[in-house]
Amino acid sequence: MALLTLEGISKSYVTAAGPFPALKQVSLAIEPGEFVAIMGPSGSGKSTFMNILGCLDRPDVGHYRLDGRSVEMLDKDALAEVRNNFIGFVFQGFNLLPRMSLEDNVALPLVYRGLGREARRAQAREMLAKVGLEGYAASLPNRISGGQQQRVAIARALVNRSPADPRRRADRQPRQPHQRGSDARLRGTQRRGHHHRPRHARGGHRRLCPPAGALPRRRNRRGQPDAAS
Amino acid sequence: MLGAMLHEAWQAMGANRLRTLLTMLGMVIGVGAVVLMMAIGQGAQYAVAQTINSMGSNIFVVLSGYTSTGGVRSGGGSAPTLNVADAEAIAELDGVDTVAPVHWGSVQMVHGTNNWNAWVHGTTPAYLDARSWPLAEGAAFTDSDVRAATRVALIGKTTAENLFGEEPPVGKTFRIGQAPFVVLGVMAPKGQNLDGRDQDDLVVMPLTTAQRKVFGTAFKGSVRQILVKASSSEAMPALEKTIEALLRQRHRLREGVDNDFTLRNLTAVADTAAETTRVMSMLLGAIASVSLIVGGIGIMNIMLVSVTERTREIGIRMAIGARQRDILLQFLLEAIIISVIGCLIGLLLGIAGAIAVGSIAKSTVVISGSAALAAFGVAAGVGVFFGYYPAHKAARLDPIEALRYQ
Numbered sequence: 001m002a003l004l005t006l007e008g009i010s011k012s013y014v015t016a017a018g019p020f021p022a023l024k025q026v027s028l029a030i031e032p033g034e035f036v037a038i039m040g041p042s043g044s045g046k047s048t049f050m051n052i053l054g055c056l057d058r059p060d061v062g063h064y065r066l067d068g069r070s071v072e073m074l075d076k077d078a079l080a081e082v083r084n085n086f087i088g089f090v091f092q093g094f095n096l097l098p099r100m101s102l103e104d105n106v107a108l109p110l111v112y113r114g115l116g117r118e119a120r121r122a123q124a125r126e127m128l129a130k131v132g133l134e135g136y137a138a139s140l141p142n143r144i145s146g147g148q149q150q151r152v153a154i155a156r157a158l159v160n161r162s163p164a165d166p167r168r169r170a171d172r173q174p175r176q177p178h179q180r181g182s183d184a185r186l187r188g189t190q191r192r193g194h195h196h197r198p199r200h201a202r203g204g205h206r207r208l209c210p211p212a213g214a215l216p217r218r219r220n221r222r223g224q225p226d227a228a229s
Numbered sequence: 230m231l232g233a234m235l236h237e238a239w240q241a242m243g244a245n246r247l248r249t250l251l252t253m254l255g256m257v258i259g260v261g262a263v264v265l266m267m268a269i270g271q272g273a274q275y276a277v278a279q280t281i282n283s284m285g286s287n288i289f290v291v292l293s294g295y296t297s298t299g300g301v302r303s304g305g306g307s308a309p310t311l312n313v314a315d316a317e318a319i320a321e322l323d324g325v326d327t328v329a330p331v332h333w334g335s336v337q338m339v340h341g342t343n344n345w346n347a348w349v350h351g352t353t354p355a356y357l358d359a360r361s362w363p364l365a366e367g368a369a370f371t372d373s374d375v376r377a378a379t380r381v382a383l384i385g386k387t388t389a390e391n392l393f394g395e396e397p398p399v400g401k402t403f404r405i406g407q408a409p410f411v412v413l414g415v416m417a418p419k420g421q422n423l424d425g426r427d428q429d430d431l432v433v434m435p436l437t438t439a440q441r442k443v444f445g446t447a448f449k450g451s452v453r454q455i456l457v458k459a460s461s462s463e464a465m466p467a468l469e470k471t472i473e474a475l476l477r478q479r480h481r482l483r484e485g486v487d488n489d490f491t492l493r494n495l496t497a498v499a500d501t502a503a504e505t506t507r508v509m510s511m512l513l514g515a516i517a518s519v520s521l522i523v524g525g526i527g528i529m530n531i532m533l534v535s536v537t538e539r540t541r542e543i544g545i546r547m548a549i550g551a552r553q554r555d556i557l558l559q560f561l562l563e564a565i566i567i568s569v570i571g572c573l574i575g576l577l578l579g580i581a582g583a584i585a586v587g588s589i590a591k592s593t594v595v596i597s598g599s600a601a602l603a604a605f606g607v608a609a610g611v612g613v614f615f616g617y618y619p620a621h622k623a624a625r626l627d628p629i630e631a632l633r634y635q
Contacts, residue, residue: 056548056628077552084550091632095545099244100237111233112550120233156549 002029004053009062011048022048023059028208038208054087055079084112088157094149096141096156102128103137106155127155234555238563241535249567252531255524256571256611257578260604262517264579267600269586270510272593277506281499283419283428285360287326287465288495289457289472291319309451310489313436315479316455322471324464329356330452332436334444338392340403345391349382349405349432351439352456357383357416359458367399367414370435378437380410385429386418405443410434462496469494518607524571525611532564532619543623544631557624564616565609572608576601 006028012021022045030036040046051057052064055071058079064072071082088109089095096105107124115123128134131151133144141149242249293311316330332351337344350356354369370381382403389398389412402409419428434443436452457472459465473492480489536543543556580596587594 051629054548056632077554080547080550080552083548089548091545091548095541095548095632097542097545099240108546109549112546112552112555117232 003032003034003067004028004030005063005065006053007063009049009052009059009064011045011052011057011059023052026062036208054089055082080112084109088159090150090153090157094141094146094153096149096152098141101138101140102133102144102152105141105152106159109156109159123159124155127159128152130158131155234559234562235566237559238566241539241563242566245535248531252527253567253571253574255527256521256568256608257524257575259517259521259524259611260572260575260608261579261582262520262575263514263604263607264576264596264601265582265586266513266517267510267604268579268583268594268596269592270506270513271595271597271600272587273506274503274510275595276593277499277502279420280422281503282361284422284495284499285362285458286496287459287462288359289459289465289469290493290495291315291455291457291472291476292491292493293451293453293489309453310480311452311455311476313450313452315476316452318475318479319455319457319472322468322475324460324468324471325457326460327355327359327456327458329353329359329456330436331356331454331456332439332444332452333454334439336405336432336443338388338403338405338432340392340401343392343394345388347385347388347391347430347432349434349439349443351434351436351443353436356433356456359456362419363417364414365417366397367412370413375435375437378435378441380408380434380438380442381413382410382432382434383414383416384412384433385416385431387427387430388432389415391430408442465494465496521607521611525568525615528564528567528612529615529619532560532616533622535563536560536619536623539623540626540631540634543626544628544634547626547628548632553624556626557620560620560623561613561616564620565612568608568612568616569605572605575608576604579604 006026009023009026010021011023012019014020026049038046038049048057052059055066055074056079058074059072062072063070066082066086069082071079074082083089096102097108100108103121103124106127107120110120110123125134125137128137131154133148133151133155136144136148141152144152291311293309311330313330316328319325320328329352333348335346336349337346353375354371356362357364357369364383365386367383369383370379374381384392384398392398392403393401398412398415401412403412404410416429416431416433422428440450440452457468459468469492473488476490476492477488482489543551546556546559580601583594583596586592
């Protein structure tokens with residue numbers, strides 16, 4: 001069974017000029033272990049799609065099943081728990097918290113999971129070691145290089161996997177950073193990225209280029225004309 | 230989780246030390262002002278309560294010839310309007326506990342090389358009971374002393390110090406004019422009365438001795454005032470009316486004629502004084518509370534700025550799984566920590582200020598644990614109240630919008 005199933009997802013934004021459709025009837029299934037890149041020109045709705053995929057936003061219409069559970073109707077706090085337990089984000093610019101040590105940054109998802117201090121520490125240190133930053137646990141993000149910051153962001157995205165989860169074994173994907181796009185990772189079992197530049201997406205198993213109309217072009221998701229495209 | 234959040238709140242406050250300290254200063258001043266004002270107000274209330282206790286409770290004072298009618302009274306030959314018989318008649322009334330007629334005046338006293346001027350109260354042994362006035366040493370005079378008009382006296386502490394200095398006065402004699410008086414006892418100190426007069430500068434002696442051998446009067450048995458102690462405070466309003474009626478009847482005052490005496494309810498006076506200080510201390514507290522509220526608004530202001538500044542951070546936290554209440558708790562904790570620490574510092578400064586005021590102004594200050602506890606509770610409440618809106622605002626942010634915030 002597919003890990004992610006999206007059926008007939010639509011999302012529109014309210015603008016001064018009336019509702020602006022950002023996604024129209026998008027359907028997609030992603031299998032465990034799959035690596036998927038989402039590509040498209042600026043304003044084609046990639047971010048909107050990723051927000052829904054990452055459970056940051058809810059679709060207006062359509063069904064979204066994540067690991068067998070229906071998430072399109074969940075409220076904000078339930079979505080937060082889904083993100084905390086199943087989804088890891090590596091943002092463009094990495095978005096580490098500047099005042100926190102690397103260890104605390106990596107451990108932050110575990111705080112919201114309610115883990116004890118020692119467990120958080122152990123997992124965060126283990127994760128930092130896996131991305132090759134074991135000596136930097138106490139450093140602040142602005143003391144390390146951009147590449148290192150990215151690795152910390154990946155560590156943070158992957159730290160919230162439950163060790164008991166059987167799908168952990170499916171994690172055979174290369175772990176090194178591979179693109180600069182804003183990409184979301186689903187518990188390390190399959191990865192998605194969306195890209196402006198196709199060459200970054202070459203590592204993906206599958207490229208999704210939205211057909212015309214499904215992701216409207218030449219407009220960003222706020223509905224203003226997009227100067228970049 | 231709470232431990233981690235406390236740690237984070239601490240870090241966030243440490244990141245902007247000056248701002249945190251200035252915000253805290255608002256609370257420090259607010260709580261300090263409340264604690265100081267409460268200490269001063271309660272001190273004033275305490276001082277008044279002490280004074281009231283020193284007067285004796287449930288007391289009426291009947292003063293003779295206090296009204297302007299005294300000078301034009303004719304017939305009967307009784308210009309001093311109160312006498313011992315009046316006191317005895319009042320003593321028969323229901324609801325009266327004790328009655329003490331008092332004839333007073335000021336005299337010059339001599340002991341050895343010292344001389345001193347003080348008030349002499351000539352009265353009966355009931356006087357001490359009516360005024361709840363214990364003796365520090367020696368013994369009181371008795372009814373037989375009153376009957377025999379013996380030259381004995383009880384003296385107040387101030388008088389004792391001025392007349393006898395370091396000597397123990399009991400058993401010693403002093404002179405008024407040429408007549409010697411034996412000191413039977415020294416009365417316990419009472420301090421100032423409501424007018425601020427020293428109650429301990431006083432000589433108490435048998436009524437008959439004062440009337441015949443000290444002041445001398447043409448009107449036998451006349452007294453200047455009668456102290457009446459009611460059996461209970463409930464009995465006082467009715468008793469006030471009965472005493473007035475009785476005295477009017479005894480003095481044969483027709484209707485329409487003014488009283489030739491003044492009846493004062495000392496308890497009512499005391500209640501007024503107590504009420505005045507209570508209102509004053511409430512007023513002080515209210516004014517101080519305004520600064521506490523201003524401090525709270527300062528916290529709210531800074532927390533709002535902080536939420537705006539950290540919008541992106543809030544977005545990141547939400548993306549990695551922070552629920553609304555996690556964000557709410559985080560910002561609320563910061564506000565509470567600032568107000569509680571500010572409160573503790575304010576508490577210390579307020580107490581220090583109260584002690585300083587107490588020693589510099591020589592006024593009574595009362596630092597009560599309950600007031601400090603209340604200030605603490607209010608400060609925590611202010612933290613929650615003024616921290617809630619910014620925290621709520623942070624918790625309600627849309628993670629997508631927050632992440633896009635630059």
